[in-house]
Amino acid sequence: MITCFIRYRIDPAKKDEFAHYARNWGEAIPRCGADLIGYYAPHEGSSTLAYGVYNIESLAAYEAYRARLAADPLGQENYDFAQREKFLLREDRTFLKLASAPHGPRVAP
Numbered sequence: 001m002i003t004c005f006i007r008y009r010i011d012p013a014k015k016d017e018f019a020h021y022a023r024n025w026g027e028a029i030p031r032c033g034a035d036l037i038g039y040y041a042p043h044e045g046s047s048t049l050a051y052g053v054y055n056i057e058s059l060a061a062y063e064a065y066r067a068r069l070a071a072d073p074l075g076q077e078n079y080d081f082a083q084r085e086k087f088l089l090r091e092d093r094t095f096l097k098l099a100s101a102p103h104g105p106r107v108a109p
Contacts, residue, residue, distance in 0.1 A: 003037075003055050004062070007092045012047040014087035021087070022052070024078040029054055032068040032075065033061070048089070059095070 010018045022039030029036040035055040042050060056062045069075040082088050 001055055001057060002059070002062075002095045002097055003053060004034075005094045005096060006052040007094070008050040008052070008088055009048050009090035010042070010050050011087045011089060012042070014085065015041060015047075017085045017087040018050055021078055021082055024074055024081070025052065028069060028072050028074040028078065032072055033065045062095075
């Protein structure tokens with residue numbers, strides 16, 4: 001299993017457009033075969049950084065998933081929406097493998 005972290009730099013005046021984009025991926029990504037963890041929009045601190053995170057079996061599975069996503073009607077609509085509204089200024093993907101899990105119970109403060 002690998003995890004894809006997508007770091008977005010967004011136009012801070014278009015946070016609502018990013019939220020719409022994220023909700024659409026919330027439907028399309030699982031339908032096309034990835035395990036969506038979530039999309040995260042700016043809240044405190046930076047007003048331009050946002051993230052998307054999902055798990056996928058392998059890079060080969062990722063390639064097949066991307067093809068399904070590109071053919072998905074909502075996926076196509078979302079790609080077009082992002083191009084039209086221009087709220088994404090930059091998009092970077094990193095694929096990581098889990099190196100550590102929690103080693104004990106969480107202790108409340």
